[in-house]
Structures are given as structure tokens and as C-alpha cells.
Amino acid sequence: MRYYIGAEARLRRTIEDTAMSVFTAWSYEEVITPSVDYYDLFEQGMGQKEAQRGFRFTDNDGRLLALRPDVTSSVARMAATLLAERSRPLRFCYAAPVFRQQPQSHAEWRRENTQLGCELIGVNGHDADLEVLRLATEILARLELQAGYCITINNVEIFNGVAAQLNLPPAAREQLRRLIDTRETAELQRFLATYTDSDARAFLHPTQLTGTREVIRAARNVITNNRSVAALDSLEKLWDAIESLGLAEHFEIDLSDVSSLDYYTGLSLRVFVRGAGTSIGRGGRYDGLTGNFGRAEPAVGFVLNLDALTEVLARRNVNA
């Protein structure tokens, strides 16, 4: 629960307008989705674990509704149904509040956050991935944050390929994922002690999975399974493009970003800004999502947290 008054409200509005004008300049059309929808929609869109954090209630007929915990689910369903006949690619953007329940002790506990987001639906591959990454950098540059932000990129198929090779049961796979995500070196090495011949060796030193091109090179030395190798190829190609655009100083490869494996199917990204204690944006490729609504097609997008951006920029104005 947060009020914005006067100068703060103006600043917030300016940030929103800046982001939306960049989206518009890149031919992204604004979309406004319902704030309340059937809970089913979000469970299909986000997966049960995430959707359960939404606020749920029933209508007079006992049907389960939710305050939208994300916008992407609605956009994906809209693309698969309402806009099934429209020619691809589809480009959509939005500035909309989403509602989630979080334990209060956590840094990201606010129940309401406004997402500035975009979705690019119907194009696969590296050009589409690059397009959304460039969009993100352009917005952050227009907000004059260029001196202090970092976008980490990964391809979740690198982990998925390794996990498939180990043939882990779901609980053990989740444990491996968690240990990499939190970079628990000692526990991870204990976990992997029985898998020393496998591609999982790539994750033995979780503090060395973040960096630039050398991270991919090091992973290539150990990883042999086709699925992970293809993902490494794709990530390296993306990195080449980022370098050739002169944007490398703003990016880092982070092979240990495995926080949302069930959702993303290729590229995953997180945005960090100096002055914010948590990531202020995330996104990636979710080719599996529209399939849940009857029409599988590639899709990629990201969201930035407007409230977190406002806080960072407001504090900067005070200090300046």
C-alpha cells in the first residue's frame, strides 16, 4: 500500500511515459487487460506455484477469480484466441499494476507493483531476443540510468540439458536448481560428487558462472549434451550481437540464473540497477506459454518494476 503525491507522482508518471514512448517507437501497441479474471487463466499462464501467490476470491456462482498477478498470461491467451487470425509478429506493451502476496519479511513484499512490460509474439530466434534486450537498454538509457545497470542473460536450456542427462527425479532436480540459484558452493559440490563424469561438472563452481564470453568458453569445455550445447551456441550468438552493438558493458552472462525454469524456455534475463537491493526487472523467452491456450508459438518479453524504478530515481534526485 503506497501513495504517490505531487513530485513523486509526477516522477512516476514521467518514467511510465518514457517507457511507453520507447515501446511505441518500436511499434509495440498498448494493450489493457482485465484486472480481474478467472483464476484458471493465471494458473495456465504462470504455473500453479506462482499463480497461487495471487489474491483469489469467488463470484456469486462460486467461480474462482483472481486479481491479475501478471499481464503476460492475459496477453498470451489474447494472442492465441482473439488475435489468432492476425498476422505475426504481434508486438504489445503495457503499464499495469499486478497483485501478489509475499511474506512481509522479504525485500520484495509489496502486494501491488506496476509492471512496464512488452511481449513479442510469433518470432523465434536470436533477432527477437536481441530486440527486447535493446528495448530494455534503450528505456534504461532514456531514464539516465546508463551508468549503473546490469542485465544478466542466460539460456535455461543449458541447465535443462544437464539435468536431463543426469536423469534426476523431480525433487533432486529441484534441489540442484536451488543450490545453483543460491550458489551454495559446498553443498553443491557434495551433491555433484556422484556425478563427476557428467556435464554437471560445469556447475561445480557456482561463483564462476557469471561474467562475459569466458563463462561460455569454460562451460563448453565440460558440456557435451546436445541440448545444452545448442543453448550455449545460441547464448554466444546473442553475446556476439550485444558486443557488436557496443552494449557489452551493460550485460553479463549468468549461467547460474536458474530461478524460473518452469516458465522460460530459452533466454532468461534479469535487470539490476544501482540503488535497488533486488532485481527491478526480468523476462525471457516462453515458447511454451501460448500453447497452453491452444496455439503454440514463440514469444519473448520482459517487465520492469515501475515502483522500484521510481524509488531509485527519486532517491537519486534527492542526493543530486
Next chain:
Amino acid sequence: MITIAIAKGRMQDEALALLARAGVRLDEDARNSRRLAITDASGKYRFIFVKPADVPVYVEHGIADCGVVGRDVLLESQADLLLPLDLQIARCRIVVAAVDAEIMTRSLGMLRVATKYSQIAGAHFGARGIPVEIIQLSGSVELAPALGLADLIVDLVETGRTLRENGLTVVEEIAESTGRLVVNRASYQLKAEAVTELVQALEAAMNGGQEA
């Protein structure tokens, strides 16, 4: 400059000793002062000293970039942090203890568990479907069974002496706890160089310690 939050108490002495071996030194005056925020000799690190349970809070919010705190506190807080190093200091165990070790198998009713660690205790018994009523205390947990407040306790044990002197025996061990280096996710990306330097220095100090 990076800010390191250190859990006060036993962890503080062992952590500062390890940091000193890693080349991060606080002069004697600063260590003995009652100031809660002090900067090291090189000016690269600022230390803040807070209650153990507050370390994950400061680090998750990014007020501190790193922290040193026991695994028991981390398990209890469920904070979203990076845990790159097991510092192997302040080693202890989180255990279930009782006056009568057989109470767990004999009692089929609701057991009462007194603890400072309600999350850990709840998860431990919950995972195995043992119905318990958890009584949250903030200290001197060993008293609870003797006075009839609880059947069991879940608490931290170092040598076991406090347990013995209060007539308690260990029923089972839930987890081992040691001091951990925790890192804020954003600091890990935005202050990568400084954080990596600290991690590597601590790693070297720990390995050196083993050889000696």
C-alpha cells in the same frame, strides 16, 4: 566500498578472526568501541554489527552487500540470498531434545514444541506428518520441558552442556549449522569485482587455515 553485516555474539569474534586472516583488518580501538558501524583500515569495507536474525534482512534489502551469519538463522528467515561460502566457523547443530527421548515414539497425541526456530521446527515435523503445537520463545528454551511448557524443544546445540545440565537429551539432529557468507543478489552483479575479491580472499584464508 562494500558493507558487511555481521551477526553479533559468538559469530562476530570468529568472523572477524577469519576476515583478519583474509587481510581485512579492523584496528583494536574500532573493535573495542561500541560503535555499530565501522570502516576497516583500507577503507574498502564497512562493517555493521546487528542481531543475527537481522543479518538476512539487511542483506536482502541491499543495505548491506554481504553478511556473515549462521545457517540456522538463514533456514529460519527464508530470505532470498546468495550463499557462496560455508565459512566453517561457529559450528553447531540444530536438534530436537527432550527429557525422555522416547516421547516421540510413545506419544500419539499432539506434542508441544518450544523453540526460537518456529519455521525450522514447523518444516521438520510437518514434512514427516507429526502433529505438533509450536510455542515460540525468544531464549532459555531449555527451561520449557522442565517446567512443563513443552514436551520437546528445537534448539541450537554447541557442546550439549546446557542440555545436559537441564536434564535434556538429543532425540534427533535436524541440521548442522555453520557460519555462512551471504551476498545480496543485486550487489553480486553490480559490485561483482569487490564481492569476488572478498569471496576469494576468504576462500584462501580458509584453505590456509586447514593446512596450518
